[in-house]
Structures are given as structure tokens and as C-alpha cells.
Amino acid sequence: xxxxxxxxxxxxxxxxxxxxxxxxxxxxxxxxxxxxxxxxxxxxxxxxxxxxxxxxxxxxxxxxxxxxxxxxxxxxxxxxxxxxxxxxxxxxxxxxxxxxxxxxxxxxxxxxxxxxxxxxxxxxxxxxxxxxxxxxxxxxxxxxxxxxxxxxxxxxxxxxxxxxxxxxxxxxxxxxxxxxxxxxxxxxxxxxxxxxxxxxxxxxxxxxxxxxxxxxxxxxxxxxxxxxxxxxxxxxxxxxxxxxxxxxxxxxxxxxxxxxxxxxxxxxxxxxxxxxxxxxxxxxxxxxxxxxxxxxxxxxxxxxxxxxxxxxxxxxxxxxxxxxxxxxxxx
Numbered sequence: 001x002x003x004x005x006x007x008x009x010x011x012x013x014x015x016x017x018x019x020x021x022x023x024x025x026x027x028x029x030x031x032x033x034x035x036x037x038x039x040x041x042x043x044x045x046x047x048x049x050x051x052x053x054x055x056x057x058x059x060x061x062x063x064x065x066x067x068x069x070x071x072x073x074x075x076x077x078x079x080x081x082x083x084x085x086x087x088x089x090x091x092x093x094x095x096x097x098x099x100x101x102x103x104x105x106x107x108x109x110x111x112x113x114x115x116x117x118x119x120x121x122x123x124x125x126x127x128x129x130x131x132x133x134x135x136x137x138x139x140x141x142x143x144x145x146x147x148x149x150x151x152x153x154x155x156x157x158x159x160x161x162x163x164x165x166x167x168x169x170x171x172x173x174x175x176x177x178x179x180x181x182x183x184x185x186x187x188x189x190x191x192x193x194x195x196x197x198x199x200x201x202x203x204x205x206x207x208x209x210x211x212x213x214x215x216x217x218x219x220x221x222x223x224x225x226x227x228x229x230x231x232x233x234x235x236x237x238x239x240x241x242x243x244x245x246x247x248x249x250x251x252x253x254x255x256x257x258x259x260x261x262x263x264x265x266x267x268x269x270x271x272x273x274x275x276x277x278x279x280x281x282x283x284x285x286x287x288x289x290x291x292x293x294x295x296x297x298x299x300x301x302x303x304x305x306x307x308x309x310x311x312x313x314x315x316x317x318x319x320x321x322x323x324x325x326x327x328x329x330x331x
Contacts, residue, residue: 007030056099071113073220112159122137132227138150202294233299
């Protein structure tokens with residue numbers, strides 16, 4: 001018997017790949033969209049999808065949208081590494097999550113998967129990869145995005161206490177085909193275009209979007225209620241990542257390490273630099289502060305319980321680069 005599945009954030013990077021995999025099943029796939037949503041990434045799939053109009057920040061639009069829905073994948077969220085959109089981050093990531101959880105409870109949804117982030121897990125201050133049990137410690141570097149993702153998981157915990165069956169997944173730094181808004185892919189584009197002359201001193205956990213989407217679907221089927229699962233892959237320093245991108249794209253190597261204290265000084269000088277567009281948009285202090293730490297993660301739990309596969313980070317970078325190059329998106 002087919003099930004009715006609703007996905008929020010279906011037009012985003014992870015969400016669109018998730019939708020592509022879900023339409024291959026016999027289930028009915030509904031996507032929550034706004035009138036203004038950009039449906040380009042799903043244009044070829046629209047005959048197979050049911051569009052439901054609503055907005056997670058407007059709870060009044062959700063009750064009707066969730067009527068008869070069996071399972072919800074909540075992948076909508078705002079990813080922004082800065083301090084100029086704090087109110088919007090809270091409204092989408094915290095209030096929006098609370099709204100969709102409450103509507104799911106009211107509609108009798110059978111199961112709910114919340115797509116969170118590794119920033120809701122923590123930082124590996126000693127470079128030793130952390131797992132799902134670490135106490136959240138991102139507050140020490142004051143990143144509002146991380147705080148809102150942490151608070152959204154608390155909303156999930158509250159909904160579980162009220163009787164909603166929820167599972168949490170925490171994707172790492174996600175590369176791959178389909179990153180139309182250049183989330184993780186921005187670093188590929190900027191190294192390719194020689195806009196990133198230096199690299200931060202931290203490191204990151206890299207995973208391919210295809211692996212993430214597969215694991216999210218298995219989390220709906222096999223994940224344990226109230227548990228979180230880190231969806232990661234290889235832990236690499238930014239120096240290693242930059243070297244890999246240079247090798248795959250043919251761009252010159254990024255030779256200069258940049259400590260955070262130096263970045264602060266350099267950033268103030270860039271305000272006087274006339275050709276700011278030649279410097280990567282990644283170079284904002286909030287993002288650079290995070291990149292100066294080690295977001296190294298242990299994905300053993302997802303490998304064991306969700307059968308998540310592993311892929312070297314080089315393959316994910318190559319997948320993303322080839323997708324961009326085929327579509328002439330790198331200039």
C-alpha cells in the first residue's frame with residue numbers, strides 16, 4: 001500500500017536530491033512550496049509530484065498541507081554563516097521547525113525525519129572526531145546558525161514527548177551534483193576562479209549529497225525514535241580540501257595558511273580594497289572563525305544502523321565540479 005510523503009525544503013540542495021530518490025518508489029510524493037519557490041531543480045519531476053502550497057514560517061498554511069500525510073521529511077532551513085540575518089535564521093530554523101512539528105502532531109503523521117546539521121552536534125576541539133553523544137559546544141564561537149540548529153533539535157525533543165515519532169539526521173559538509181546555490185560548492189568555484197588565496201587552519205567532514213539522501217530515507221525506515229545520526233564521510237583539513245580541489249579543477253594551489261587573528265586584521269584592510277569581487281564571499285569573519293576549528297565527526301553509528309556507505313572526498317568534489325562544468329556555472 002502506497003504512503004503519502006511530504007518533503008519540506010524540496011527545492012534546496014539536499015531536498016531536491018531526496019525528492020529524486022523518493023519519486024522512484026510507489027509512494028505519493030508531496031512537496032511543500034511557496035508561490036515564489038524556484039522549481040528549476042525539479043522541473044523534469046513535476047508530473048510525478050503533488051505541489052502543496054504553504055510556508056513553515058506561517059503555521060496557518062500547514063494544517064491543510066499535512067492532511068492525510070503519513071511521513072514528513074523536514075529539510076527546509078536557512079543556511080547562513082554570518083550575523084546579519086539572526087532574526088530570519090530563528091524564524092525559519094526554530095519557529096519553522098516548531099510549526100511543522102506541531103502541524104504533524106495535529107495531522108497524525110506517523111513518522112518525521114528532521115534534517116539538522118553537524119553544527120547542532122559540536123566541535124572537535126582536540127581534532128578527535130566527535131559522535132552523536134558530544135555535549136553541544138558551538139556556543140563558544142557565537143554562530144547564530146549553529147545556535148538555531150541546536151534549538152531546532154530541542155523542538156524535536158519536545159514534539160517527541162508529545163507523541164510524535166521523530167528521527168534526527170545531521171549531515172556534514174555536503175558536496176555533489178545539484179548544489180545550485182553554491183553552499184559547500186562555493187569553495188570549488190572560488191578556488192577555480194582564483195578568489196581564495198589562502199586557507200583557514202581548521203578542518204571539515206566531507207560527504208556526498210547522494211549518500212546523505214540515501215541515509216535520510218533509511219533513517220525514516222530504520223532510525224530509532226529520538227536518536228540522531230551524523231551523516232559524514234572523510235575528515236580533511238582545509239589545506240587537504242583546497243589541494244584536492246586544485247588537483248581536480250586544474251586551478252593553482254592555494255599556498256597560504258591564514259590564522260583567524262590574521263584574518264581579522266586582513267578583513268579590516270579589505271574594506272579599502274577597490275576590487276572586493278576578486279575575494280571569495282567565503283571570507284567573512286563568522287565563516288572563517290568556524291573554519292579555523294575542526295568539525296571532525298565519527299559517522300560509525302549511521303554506517304552501522306543506517307547502512308550508510310563511504311566515499312572518498314575526492315569523488316564528491318569531482319562529482320560537483322563536473323556537474324558545474326557541464327552547466328557552465330563556474331564563471
